[in-house]
Amino acid sequence: MNLFNTWLPYILAGIAVGGQYALIAIGYTMVYGILRLINFAHGDIFMWSGLIMVYLITVLPLWLSVIVVVVFAILLGTTIERVAYRPLRSAPRMSIMISAIGVSYLLQNFALYITGGLTKTYPAIRFLQKTVAIGSATTKMVTIITPFLTILLVFLLVMLIKHTKIGMAMRAVSRDFETSSLMGIDINRVITVTFVIGCALAAIGSVLYFSNYTGINPMSGAMPGLKAFVAAVFGGIGSVPGAVLGAFVIGIAENIIKGTGWTTFSDAFTFVLLIIILMIKPTGLFGEKDIDKV
Amino acid sequence: MLAIRDLHVHYGGIHALRGINIDVPDGKIISLIGANGAGKSTTLKAIMGLVSKSEGHVYWDNTDISAMKTKDIVGGGITLCPEGRKIFPDLTVEENLAAGAYLRKDKEAVAADRKKAYELFPRLSERTWQLGATLSGGEQQMLAVARSLMSGPKLLMLDEPSLGLAPLVIKDIFAVIRKIREEGVNVLLIEQNAKAALEISDYAYVLESGVITMAGSGKALLNDPRVQKAYLGE
Numbered sequence: 330m331n332l333f334n335t336w337l338p339y340i341l342a343g344i345a346v347g348g349q350y351a352l353i354a355i356g357y358t359m360v361y362g363i364l365r366l367i368n369f370a371h372g373d374i375f376m377w378s379g380l381i382m383v384y385l386i387t388v389l390p391l392w393l394s395v396i397v398v399v400v401f402a403i404l405l406g407t408t409i410e411r412v413a414y415r416p417l418r419s420a421p422r423m424s425i426m427i428s429a430i431g432v433s434y435l436l437q438n439f440a441l442y443i444t445g446g447l448t449k450t451y452p453a454i455r456f457l458q459k460t461v462a463i464g465s466a467t468t469k470m471v472t473i474i475t476p477f478l479t480i481l482l483v484f485l486l487v488m489l490i491k492h493t494k495i496g497m498a499m500r501a502v503s504r505d506f507e508t509s510s511l512m513g514i515d516i517n518r519v520i521t522v523t524f525v526i527g528c529a530l531a532a533i534g535s536v537l538y539f540s541n542y543t544g545i546n547p548m549s550g551a552m553p554g555l556k557a558f559v560a561a562v563f564g565g566i567g568s569v570p571g572a573v574l575g576a577f578v579i580g581i582a583e584n585i586i587k588g589t590g591w592t593t594f595s596d597a598f599t600f601v602l603l604i605i606i607l608m609i610k611p612t613g614l615f616g617e618k619d620i621d622k623v
Numbered sequence: 624m625l626a627i628r629d630l631h632v633h634y635g636g637i638h639a640l641r642g643i644n645i646d647v648p649d650g651k652i653i654s655l656i657g658a659n660g661a662g663k664s665t666t667l668k669a670i671m672g673l674v675s676k677s678e679g680h681v682y683w684d685n686t687d688i689s690a691m692k693t694k695d696i697v698g699g700g701i702t703l704c705p706e707g708r709k710i711f712p713d714l715t716v717e718e719n720l721a722a723g724a725y726l727r728k729d730k731e732a733v734a735a736d737r738k739k740a741y742e743l744f745p746r747l748s749e750r751t752w753q754l755g756a757t758l759s760g761g762e763q764q765m766l767a768v769a770r771s772l773m774s775g776p777k778l779l780m781l782d783e784p785s786l787g788l789a790p791l792v793i794k795d796i797f798a799v800i801r802k803i804r805e806e807g808v809n810v811l812l813i814e815q816n817a818k819a820a821l822e823i824s825d826y827a828y829v830l831e832s833g834v835i836t837m838a839g840s841g842k843a844l845l846n847d848p849r850v851q852k853a854y855l856g857e
Binding site: 494497498500501504505507508509510511512513514515 | 671673693694697698702703705709711712713714718721722723725726770774
């Protein structure tokens with residue numbers, strides 16, 4: 330029981346961080362599923378969502394700020410797709426990847442310009458910071474809310490993909506652009522919807538994630554973005570449930586390592602995990618081998 | 624009817640189609656035969672707006688559809704059943720059919736067409752909840768044709784429907800193509816299996832290196848010594 334009490338806070342924190350990674354990871358995995366593109370700018374869209382929140386909260390009430398942040402992230406993501414990815418759709422895959430890296434740097438540098446490189450104080454959202462007691466452990470409200478909210482959102486997303494017309498179109502497009510357009514499916518619309526979903530979830534994730542921290546700077550999206558990406562690879566990039574599972578595994582493992590006193594190595598763990606996965610099962614947990622089309 | 628006029632396509636530096644003219648009148652099966660790389664698939668893709676045309680026009684019931692988007696062409700009643708079947712492997716049979724009817728809003732008519740598709744291919748009706756990937760080659764081809772019909776087309780274009788199939792299945796597929804024509808759908812057929820294609824065609828074109836070199840009724844071409852030598856292996 331004592332052991333359990335000692336570890337409980339770390340596990341709780343791990344589940345919460347895992348949920349936050351999951352919300353980012355879905356954007357990576359869905360965009361990859363459709364475009365076969367690793368959207369390197371995704372972590373920076375996440376960072377910008379946090380940054381915008383800092384400015385919005387000074388003029389708007391909390392609930393409205395959250396909505397505006399989500400809308401902002403959606404507009405940013407879809408604009409990036411339209412301007413930086415769509416014109417390169419038929420170009421070699423390397424070109425669009427380089428474009429994604431360029432957008433990532435652009436977003437970081439623009440944030441650097443706006444903030445002057447200073448760490449901005451992330452607003453304290455009182456509701457999320459409230460202390461809650463679970464058994465002998467105390468934790469913040471955000472830690473409790475995150476996993477439930479994440480699972481609810483993932484459930485809704487899976488329902489959308491499995492049981493709606495646009496969901497079916499997404500599954501069709503993720504397999505075959507040309508045949509999908511022969512069905513009359515508007516490929517561009519499906520891609521836009523994918524970015525809308527990914528960015529909205531990343532924006533919600535940013536509110537939860539940055540509530541754990543006091544400050545935010547232009548590089549704040551890089552590490553969580555990278556970890557979410559690893560989570561997506563771990564779960565099998567292209568698979569939504571895989572990415573979510575991967576995110577929880579990484580979040581929990583990272584915090585358990587912190588609990589053992591090896592905090593310095595908690596980040597390294599994520600990347601060691603990536604290397605091991607790539608060696609043992611390059612397609613990830615739920616990744617599909619590419620079915621060769623006859 | 625469909626009318627192709629002086630169509631040119633450049634494909635990755637190659638002049639793939641060099642000014643072809645094809646007519647697909649109502650209620651007929653028209654086929655386009657030719658060797659690999661002659662430009663048959665390119666012709667169909669150009670009609671659907673999947674490859675860009677460098678010159679020429681495509682008219683559908685006297686409307687110029689040359690510059691239209693693929694989805695509007697599909698909405699206008701033309702459908703292409705692509706080479707290699709290209710069914711969606713991780714969609715069920717039912718969902719594949721639903722994908723074919725993607726643009727349609729008339730739910731009842733779609734349901735009726737689905738029933739008809741299952742009547743046309745009874746084997747599919749036993750597999751409604753199976754994933755596309757788990758079907759045999761013949762079943763996949765049936766599903767591909769059924770999926771194309773789900774858009775409620777007035778012109779069905781088939782790209783190599785017999786490719787890689789057993790002779791018995793090929794017979795089934797061709798029987799269905801006849802049935803489709805009887806229901807008033809125009810058919811434009813591409814085949815390497817020239818004999819089977821010419822036998823059911825009202826009219827046929829021979830395409831060689833992007834140029835139409837011969838045209839005539841199916842029967843006439845079957846009896847033409849040049850066709851026999853080049854495509855019928857006689």
